[in-house]
Amino acid sequence: LGAPTELTISGGAVTATRSYHTIDTESDDLTDDLDNINGGTDGDILILRSAASSRDTTIRDNSVSSGNIHLDGGTQFQLTNTIDKIMLIYDGLTSHWTEVSRSNNN
Numbered sequence: 440l441g442a443p444t445e446l447t448i449s450g451g452a453v454t455a456t457r458s459y460h461t462i463d464t465e466s467d468d469l470t471d472d473l474d475n476i477n478g479g480t481d482g483d484i485l486i487l488r489s490a491a492s493s494r495d496t497t498i499r500d501n502s503v504s505s506g507n508i509h510l511d512g513g514t515q516f517q518l519t520n521t522i523d524k525i526m527l528i529y530d531g532l533t534s535h536w537t538e539v540s541r542s543n544n545n
Contacts, residue, residue, distance in 0.1 A: 445490050451506070454478045455485050462518060463490035473498045474506030481531025484539070488525075489518035498525060501535065509537040516541055 445461045446453040452475035453462065464471035473496055476485070489496060496518045500510040508527070510516055516525055522544040527536040 440486065443486075443488065448473055448496065451475060451504070452477055455483075458484055459486045460488075461490035461521075462487050462496045464494045464496060467494060469493070470495045470497065472496075472504070474501075474504040474508065476508060476527070476536045479529035479536065481529060483529040485527045485529070485536065486524055487518065487527070489521050489523060492520040495519045507535045509533075509535050511538045511541070516543070519545060 440459040443459040443461045444457060445463055447463045448465045448471045451472055453473065454477040456478060462473060498508060498516045499506060500513045500515055501508055502513040524542040526539040528539050530537050
């Protein structure tokens with residue numbers, strides 16, 4: 440996968456350009472929501488982690504937003520430190536990123 444590159448949330452969205460990214464909040468706010476992940480083709484795997492332990496990103500299931508992210512049980516997931524991770528796979532039939540696993544290491 441190589442070293443992660445940083446994506447900064449803008450309007451609740453990021454665009455994945457590789458398989459491993461850090462996620463940062465818009466304007467370095469203390470918290471932000473991620474509703475949409477642009478990019479991806481059928482079968483792509485994506486691993487996300489927080490860019491900074493001082494800024495928390497909430498990844499939101501499409502049941503609570505108009506986004507394209509399906510999380511296990513419809514629950515949101517917070518990246519609260521740099522060792523939290525979430526893995527998603529892109530489903531080309533539904534055009535959604537679907538959770539494969541999460542690691543909450545508070």
